[in-house]
Amino acid sequence: MSTRVGRALRAIGVSVAIAVVGVGAAAAPAQAASRDGVCDSGEFCYYYNSDFAGSVSDHGSSLADYGATQPTCYEFKSAGNGQGVCVKNNAASAWNRTGSTIRVYYNSDFGGATQDIASGAKVNLNATLKNNNASHQPAPTGGGGSYPAKDDYPYRGQTTGVDPWNFYKGQCTSFAAWAVRSRLDVAFHNYYDGVHWGNANNWANAARSAGIPVYGSPKAGDVAVRLGGTFGHVAFVTRVNSNGTFEVDEYNYNGGSAYSHRTVSVGTANSQFSQFIRFK
Template identity: 40%
Template sequence: MVTTRSGLKSAAAVLGASALLAGVGMGMASAPAHAATARNGVCESGEFCYYYNSGEAGSVSDFTTSVGNYGTDKATCYVFKGSGNGKGLCIKNNAASVWNRTSKPVYVYYNSNYGGASQKIAAGAKANLNSTLKNNDASHHIGAISTGSCKNSFGNPHTCAQAVTWAKNHLGSTSLGTGMCDHVVGLAYGWSSSGSSTAYVHWTQVPAADKHAGSRSVPAGGLAFFKGGSSGAGHVMLSLGGGQFASTDVGANGRYQAGHYNKTTIATIESSFGETYLGWTQPWFNH
C-alpha cells in the first residue's frame, strides 16, 4: 500500500493524540528536576542559604559555592534577595539563621577569607547562628577546608617561605610587566621562567596529586589559578597566607590595574578580572 503525504500527517496526528491521551491517563509525567539557580532568593536543593531572621525567616540569600568575602559596598556586596525582612541588605554581619541544603557540611566564619571563629552546619541542617556568628558572618566554605601545606619538594631554587618573602618584597612594584602572572610566580621560586606558556596551561600540567581543584584555603606559597581572560590565558597568583595573595596587574585596592603588583584575594580577582577560580596547586613548575 502506498501511503500519501497527507496520510503520513494523519498518522502522526493519531499517534500524537494517542500519546497525549496516554499522558492524561498517567497523570502526565513530571518535568525533570532542574539544578538550583544560584542567587535567585529561593533556597533550593544543593544550596546554602542565609536568612535575615532567626528560625529561617525573613529574606533569603542563596549560594551554590563557597564565598570568602561578602563585601559591604551596597553596589557590589552579596545581598538578601528573597522577599521579606532584610531584602536588599548586604548579608555580611546581617544573617541570623541558615539552611544547608548541600550534601556537605558548611562552615560559617566570623572573618572574611574563612578566618576567625566558625560554626559548622551539617548537611541538610537548619540552624540559628550562634551568639558569636549571629549578625557577624563574613564568609562561608562548603565542605572541609584543606589543611595542606606548601611543599618544598619540587627542586625549586627557592623554598615556599623564600617565595613568599620575594613576593612581599616586591609588593607595590611596577616593573614586573603586564600579563606576566605565570612568569612572576616562577621568579618568586627562583626560576627565570615558569616553564609554561600561560597560567592556564600551567594548571593543566600540574600532576593531579599536587592539585586541589576548588579549594579556596591556599597555604602560604601555594599557587592559585583561574581560567578565562580575553585570550584564555587565565591567571595565577602566589598565596601569602591568611587568604591574601600577591598578584600581577593589581592596584593598591586589590583590583585590576595593569603593570602593578599588589595584594588581593580570590574573590576580588573573580569580580575584577571576570575569571573563574580553578583551585590551587603546590609550587610545581615545568622544568
C-alpha cells in the first residue's frame, strides 16, 4: 500500500513539475513580444540614432517616466548602436505605429516642451527634444486652439465681497472661475461636483477628487495651477506656443486685484505653473 502511494505521489510530483515548466515556457514568449526591439503595429518606438537607425525601444502604452539607470530603466532593446542604453534623454528619432498622435515631452510626468508625432509618422526628434525625451502619451484632446486674451471679468476693480460662485472678488480664483463659466460654458463654482475647491493651491487635488483630469502640460482652455506660496495661484490658459511656452489670462498675479496677460512656462517657480486642470 505505501509503495503504491509513494509511486502515486511521485507521479503527481512529476506531473506538477511538467505543468509548471510548461506554463513558464508559454509565458516567456508573450513577455518578450511586448517589448522585443521590433516596432510592431500599435507601438510607439524610439530609435537611438537619427533617420531611424540604431537600436529600437518599442512601447505599447504611455510612460510618465522612463527611468534613468539600469536595471530599472526602459532601454533600447534591439541589436545596433545604443543597445542596452536607457531611452530617457537618448532618443534621436521615432516611429508612431499607434492609431493616435503621440506627444513626446522634455520632462518626466508629461511636462515641458513637446513634439507631436502623427499616427503612422516616422520623424527625427526636433532640436529641443533630441536626446531630451523623458515621457510620452497620446496627445491630449479637448479645449480649443486658442482663446482671445481679454479682461472680461465682471467685478474688475472690486476687492471686497463674494462673487456669485462663492469666491472672493478680485482674486485669481474668482477670475478663473469666471473664465471657466463664460469661456467653457461650465457651471463651475466653489463646491462644484460636491468638492470644496477653496484656495488656488487646492484646485488640482479638488479636480482629481471630482474626477476632472489634471495634466502636467497645458492646452488652451485649461486652468493652470501654481502650487507654491501661501495660497497658490490659478490662471486661464489662452494659447499654447510651439516652443512649449503658453499664455494665460489672470487676476491678482502681482497683487492689487488687477488683470494681466503673460507668456509663461511649465515649472515650479513663482512665475510658473505645474498642473493643468482640463474641464473640457
